[in-house]
Amino acid sequence: MFDFVHNNKLALQVILGAVALTFVGFGVGSYSTAVDDPFLAKVDKAKIYKQDLDRVLEGEVADAATRQAALENLIRQELLLAEGRREGLTATPEALRRAIAGLAVLQENGKFSEARYREFLASRNLTSQAFEGQIARDMLLKEQLLPFLDGQFVSKTQVEQVARLMGETRAVKMALFRPEAFAAEVRLDDAALKAYYDANRKRFNAPEAVRLEYLVLSQDAVAARQTVSDAEVDKYLRERAAADSSKEERRAAHILLTVAPDAKPADKAKVKAEAEALLKTLRADPAKFAELAKARSQDPGSAANGGDLGFFTRGMMVKPFDDAVFRMQPGQISDVVETEFGYHIIRLEAVKSADPAVARAEAVERLKRQKAGAAFRVDADRLSDLVYQHGASLKPAADALGLKVETADWLVKGDKNVAVPLFAHPKLVEAAFSDEVLKKKQNSEPVDVGNNTIVVVRAVEHRPERAQPLAEVRDAIRAELVAREGAKLAEARGKAALADLKAGKPVAGLAWTDAGEVSRRAPGALGVAELRAVFSVPAKSVPAYTGVKRPNGEFALFNVASVRAPQPASADESAQIAALLAEVSANAQATSYLNLLREKYKVTVNQQPAE
Amino acid sequence: MAFDLEEQEQLDALKAFWSRWGKWLAGALGLAVAAYVGYQGWQYYQKQQSLAAAAVFERFEATLANGDLKAVKGAQATLAEAYPGSAYASRAALLAARVAFDKGDLAYAKQQLTWVAERSDEDALRALARLRLAAVLLDEQRYDAALAELAREHPASFDALFLDLKGDVLAARGDAKGARDAYQAALAKLAGESPNRQFIQTKLDALGA
Numbered sequence: 001m002f003d004f005v006h007n008n009k010l011a012l013q014v015i016l017g018a019v020a021l022t023f024v025g026f027g028v029g030s031y032s033t034a035v036d037d038p039f040l041a042k043v044d045k046a047k048i049y050k051q052d053l054d055r056v057l058e059g060e061v062a063d064a065a066t067r068q069a070a071l072e073n074l075i076r077q078e079l080l081l082a083e084g085r086r087e088g089l090t091a092t093p094e095a096l097r098r099a100i101a102g103l104a105v106l107q108e109n110g111k112f113s114e115a116r117y118r119e120f121l122a123s124r125n126l127t128s129q130a131f132e133g134q135i136a137r138d139m140l141l142k143e144q145l146l147p148f149l150d151g152q153f154v155s156k157t158q159v160e161q162v163a164r165l166m167g168e169t170r171a172v173k174m175a176l177f178r179p180e181a182f183a184a185e186v187r188l189d190d191a192a193l194k195a196y197y198d199a200n201r202k203r204f205n206a207p208e209a210v211r212l213e214y215l216v217l218s219q220d221a222v223a224a225r226q227t228v229s230d231a232e233v234d235k236y237l238r239e240r241a242a243a244d245s246s247k248e249e250r251r252a253a254h255i256l257l258t259v260a261p262d263a264k265p266a267d268k269a270k271v272k273a274e275a276e277a278l279l280k281t282l283r284a285d286p287a288k289f290a291e292l293a294k295a296r297s298q299d300p301g302s303a304a305n306g307g308d309l310g311f312f313t314r315g316m317m318v319k320p321f322d323d324a325v326f327r328m329q330p331g332q333i334s335d336v337v338e339t340e341f342g343y344h345i346i347r348l349e350a351v352k353s354a355d356p357a358v359a360r361a362e363a364v365e366r367l368k369r370q371k372a373g374a375a376f377r378v379d380a381d382r383l384s385d386l387v388y389q390h391g392a393s394l395k396p397a398a399d400a401l402g403l404k405v406e407t408a409d410w411l412v413k414g415d416k417n418v419a420v421p422l423f424a425h426p427k428l429v430e431a432a433f434s435d436e437v438l439k440k441k442q443n444s445e446p447v448d449v450g451n452n453t454i455v456v457v458r459a460v461e462h463r464p465e466r467a468q469p470l471a472e473v474r475d476a477i478r479a480e481l482v483a484r485e486g487a488k489l490a491e492a493r494g495k496a497a498l499a500d501l502k503a504g505k506p507v508a509g510l511a512w513t514d515a516g517e518v519s520r521r522a523p524g525a526l527g528v529a530e531l532r533a534v535f536s537v538p539a540k541s542v543p544a545y546t547g548v549k550r551p552n553g554e555f556a557l558f559n560v561a562s563v564r565a566p567q568p569a570s571a572d573e574s575a576q577i578a579a580l581l582a583e584v585s586a587n588a589q590a591t592s593y594l595n596l597l598r599e600k601y602k603v604t605v606n607q608q609p610a611e
Numbered sequence: 612m613a614f615d616l617e618e619q620e621q622l623d624a625l626k627a628f629w630s631r632w633g634k635w636l637a638g639a640l641g642l643a644v645a646a647y648v649g650y651q652g653w654q655y656y657q658k659q660q661s662l663a664a665a666a667v668f669e670r671f672e673a674t675l676a677n678g679d680l681k682a683v684k685g686a687q688a689t690l691a692e693a694y695p696g697s698a699y700a701s702r703a704a705l706l707a708a709r710v711a712f713d714k715g716d717l718a719y720a721k722q723q724l725t726w727v728a729e730r731s732d733e734d735a736l737r738a739l740a741r742l743r744l745a746a747v748l749l750d751e752q753r754y755d756a757a758l759a760e761l762a763r764e765h766p767a768s769f770d771a772l773f774l775d776l777k778g779d780v781l782a783a784r785g786d787a788k789g790a791r792d793a794y795q796a797a798l799a800k801l802a803g804e805s806p807n808r809q810f811i812q813t814k815l816d817a818l819g820a
Contacts, residue, residue, distance in 0.1 A: 087698035087733060088661035095669055143702070147739055150675070151705035153712045155746035157783050165817055520813065532812075538819035588772055588807050589742070593735045595768035595802070 040071055043078035044601040071605075079597040080144040081137060091139040099135055148590045154581040160569070162577050166521040167566025170542070172534055175510045177494040177555040179486030186485040193477050197470050204473045208413040210432055211461040215394050215403050216422070217383050219452035223372035225402070228364050236363045248314070251349040252325050253307035255292060256299040258342040275336045275343040282333055282345065289333070289347050298342070311352060321346070380454055384446050387456045391442040394458055407460065425449045432457050487553030494547055494555030501545040501557075512559065530556055539563045664690070664697040671703045680714050683707050691726070701731040705739065717747055728763075738765040738773075745776055754784045771800040775811055787818050794818075 039047040048071065056070050091099075101112035108116055121128055197204065257275050259268050278296060282289060290306030297303040314326055318339045328334060328348040337344045353359075379401055386397035398405045411423055411432055418424050423432070431437065431444040437459050444457045470477075497507045518524045523531045533548040537560050547557045569577065671686040687707040691700045704723040711720040724747070727740035741760050748757035761777045778793035794815040801808050 084698075088657065088664070089698055090658075090661045090665050092662055092665045092669065095665070147702055147705045147736060151702070151709045151739070151743075153709045153743065153746070155750045155779075157749045158746070158779055161779060161782065161814070165813060528809075532816055536816045536819075584807065584810065585772075588805075589739060589769075591805070592738075592766070592768045592772060596735055596766045599768075 039606055041075055041606060042602075042604045043075055044082040046078045046082065048074050048078065075603060075605075076594055077141060079594060079601060079603070080141055082601050083597050084140045084144045089140055089143050091136040095139065096132060096136055099139060100132065145590065148586045148593070152582045152586045152589075154578050154585060158581060159574055159578045162581060163569035163574060164566050166577070167519065167569065168535075168539075169517045169519040169564045169566075170534055171517050171561040171564075172515040172526075173512045173559040173561060174515045175497075175512050175557040175559075177490035177497075177557070179483055179490050179553045182486045182489035182493070183482050185489060186482050188478060188481055188485075192481065193474060194470060196477055196481055197473065201467060204468050204476070206463075206466050206468050207415070208433065208465040209410045209463045210438065210459050211410050212408045212423075212432055212457045213394060213405050213460050214408060214455055214457040215383070215387075215398055215401075215405060217376070217379055217401065217403060217446075217454045219369075219372050219376040222376045222379060223365075223368045226368040226371040226375065228367045228371070232367055233360060233363050236367055237359065248326075249311040249352040250313075250325055251311045251352070252309050252328075252346050253289065253293060253305075253349055254299065254302065254309060254321075254344045254346045255289075255297040255307055256302075256342055256344050257296070258298045261340065272336065272338075272343055275345060279333075279336055279345050286333060286347075307347070308349070311350075376452060380446070383454065383456065387443040387446065394443060394456065397443075397456070410463075413465075422449065422455065428455055428457065432459075438462050483553060487549075490553065490555045491549055494549075494557055498545055498547040498557055501559075510557070515558075517564070527551070530558070534558055534560055660694065660697070664694040664699045667693060668699040668703060671699075671706075675706060675710065678710065680710055680716060680719075683710050684719065687723070695730065696732070698733065701727045701733065701736045705736065705743075708740075708743065712743075712747065717751065721747055728760075734766045735769075738769040741765060742769075742772060742776060745780065749776075749780050749783060752783075754780055771797045771802075771805070771807070774800060775807070778811070778814065782814070782818065791815060791818050 039049050040053060041048045052074060053067060053070055056074060057067070100106065100117070106112055106117045106120055117128075121131060124131075255278065257271050257278075259271050263271075278292065282292065290308075293303055293307030297307050299307070302309050314322060316322070317325065318341070320337055320339045321344060324334050324337045324344075324346055325348060328346070330348050330351055332348055334344075334346040334348075337346060383397055383401060386400055387394065390396040394405045397403070408423065409419055411418065411429070413429075413433060416424075423429065425447075428447050428449055431447045434444065436442050437444050437457065441459060446454045446456050449455055497510065500507050515526070516524055518526055518531070518534065520531065520535065526534065527550065529548050530550065533546045533556075537544045537546050542563045543559065543561050545557065545559055547555060549555050667686075667690045671683070671690050674682040674686045684707065687703050690697075690703050694700055704727045708720040708723040708727075711717070711723065721744060724740045724744040728737050728744060731737050731740070741763055745757040745760040748754075748760065757780045758777065761773050761780070765773060774793050774797035778790045778797060781787075781793055782790035794811050797811050798808065798815070801811070
């Protein structure tokens with residue numbers, strides 16, 4: 001029953017979701033630079049370009065319906081913006097600053113960081129102007145939606161009305177008339193089958209199919225072929241030792257002299273001097289570290305263990321501490337290190353490296369992949385040339401590149417259940433059924449199926465779409481017709497039975513099952529149409545009979561035995577219903593507003609956003 | 612000589628033209644400059660007014676977070692007094708009405724909604740205010756007053772919403788037939804696949820065919 005809430009939610013989230021999205025996943029680049037680019041749509045003075053759509057879709061490949069919906073959403077946004085600007089809604093510079101400073105991605109330790117901001121802009125190839133314009137746009141959209149969301153409320157009377165609707169329960173028995181039960185009564189002669197076959201001939205055609213052979217060139221396969229010498233691995237491991245220290249575990253002990261976060265510089269200097277004195281003692285007699293840690297360290301967790309912190313990996317400690325520990329040699333005692341906690345003196349106890357065998361195997365893998373990158377590109381170019389020059393066979397390319405020509409089973413056009421997952425790729429299917437492959441009988445162009453994998457196909461055998469003779473599809477037609485005619489009979493018998501029951505006449509042979517107590521809130525096994533039928537019976541005429549045709553062709557007969565009036569809704573239930581209704585209203589009102597704006601501003605849709 | 616003569620003639624024609632039209636031309640140019648400057652000035656003034664109203668609205672929004680109705684009322688009064696014609700004043704009034712409704716201050720809620728319904732220059736906001744005003748009146752069981760609000764002029768795209776609420780008011784008053792008619796009219800006005808359809812249909816079904 002509350003499907004409508006779900007649907008409503010969706011429509012509103014389309015607008016709101018998009019606003020939230022630009023805040024988190026701001027795409028690469030923005031605002032078309034090519035001004036004379038053909039635009040997709042124009043709303044008042046604002047143009048929506050293909051780039052804008054791609055940005056919303058975050059570079060994902062999307063089907064036509066998704067792209068259409070995304071474009072529609074951009075149009076809605078532009079309508080809201082056009083009206084907002086016209087009415088004088090605007091983001092003040094202070095509000096804009098605050099909004100940007102509040103973005104978590106631009107913060108470091110909970111505070112806005114100028115460096116982070118610059119880094120963020122650079123990584124996305126954005127000017128600060130473009131980014132700020134985008135944020136200002138989002139703020140304006142939010143302001144435009146305020147009256148619909150934050151200004152929304154629902155009258156208590158309406159909440160009670162809905163609570164009553166949801167709470168009423170009815171005890172129901174059901175009897176089904178199934179199409180199968182009437183199959184024996186369906187009279188089908190050859191003329192009827194032939195007529196149905198003729199009328200639906202196209203549907204009974206066997207679709208076009210092709211049997212393919214193909215070559216796959218993948219970077220993974222190229223990588224497996226690469227050889228890596230021990231010397232290369234050793235060199236790699238040496239160079240990467242520092243970078244790979246993330247896997248390495250180190251055990252350290254420390255002595256901490258704490259400094260309050262709000263300490264005055266003079267107090268800090270005093271603590272630092274103490275630390276320096278302590279360090280001097282330790283340099284003179286390193287063996288006293290544990291003893292001094294017990295006596296002096298203000299880290300309650302480690303002092304009792306002589307300052308020992310146990311093993312930890314890189315990044316687990318605060319940065320200055322981390323940096324110091326991972327620079328040190330075992331046994332070494334650090335200088336005084338300052339962190340947000342105070343002053344530390346650290347001794348590195350032990351280093352536990354990653355398993356050397358594992359590290360080596362990983363290094364080999366990585367080196368092979370590195371080498372394969374270049375080799376793969378070379379091979380891809382050669383493949384492209386070879387399959388074009390020797391257009392009538394895949395063998396020369398396969399021999400030259402050490403690939404194997406593989407054969408595939410029949411690929412049927414429009415069939416979603418392909419045996420080899422590779423052939424579910426739309427670009428590959430397109431190539432397999434292209435004129436180049438089917439008519440000219442040439443190799444296809446190399447198709448990039450993603451994941452650094454390139455495929456070339458050629459047709460071994462082609463089977464055009466063809467009509468199937470009646471004899472071949474006779475059974476399928478018969479089944480369809482029996483189902484259709486059976487449903488008609490089920491409906492007719494059901495309605496006749498219903499009429500008899502309503503007139504008080506007994507009906508023999510009905511198999512009543514107890515469907516229990518149902519309500520709009522808990523419809524049990526009843527679908528939308530059945531629920532409507534059951535609850536459309538006026539309460540005062542219960543017990544009563546009703547019936548409705550189900551989407552699967554069955555006819556359902558209902559005996560509404562009794563009605564139980566709704567209990568008054570609890571405070572929780574009322575609040576829940578109020579929230580749902582507010583959402584429903586917000587959406588309905590926002591939709592009305594958008595319809596109004598659509599009449600007010602000129603919207604031109606220039607191109608379908610399919611590609 | 613002929614050449615000079617021709618030149619002289621042209622010069623004379625020009626002089627005559629200038630003495631006849633010069634004043635007008637200069638005047639027209641002056642007017643155009645004045646109009647342009649005036650327009651730019653007006654735009655600038657508008658922009659400044661918008662920014663000022665936006666700043667006051669931000670302070671109003673800050674009071675919403677606390678949910679202190681008194682503070683909300685104060686901030687709203689400041690905004691409505693200083694920038695009554697701004698888009699922000701109407702928006703703030705709608706938000707303030709909601710806070711008041713939640714706190715049970717129906718009189719203030721109605722006052723703010725009435726203000727928007729009568730003063731806003733945005734058709735859609737006026738329609739929103741009337742819908743919400745009717746909802747408050749429905750809770751007060753002032754059915755005639757609620758129906759009167761719903762009978763006011765509003766944009767056609769809001770028709771279904773006005774009729775739907777009219778059905779709710781009539782149903783609350785016990786006028787099942789009137790409610791049925793209103794819900795049916797609302798359904799007829801709904802655009803195609805509106806998600807509201809099922810909800811209104813359910814309310815209609817509940818009234819008995």
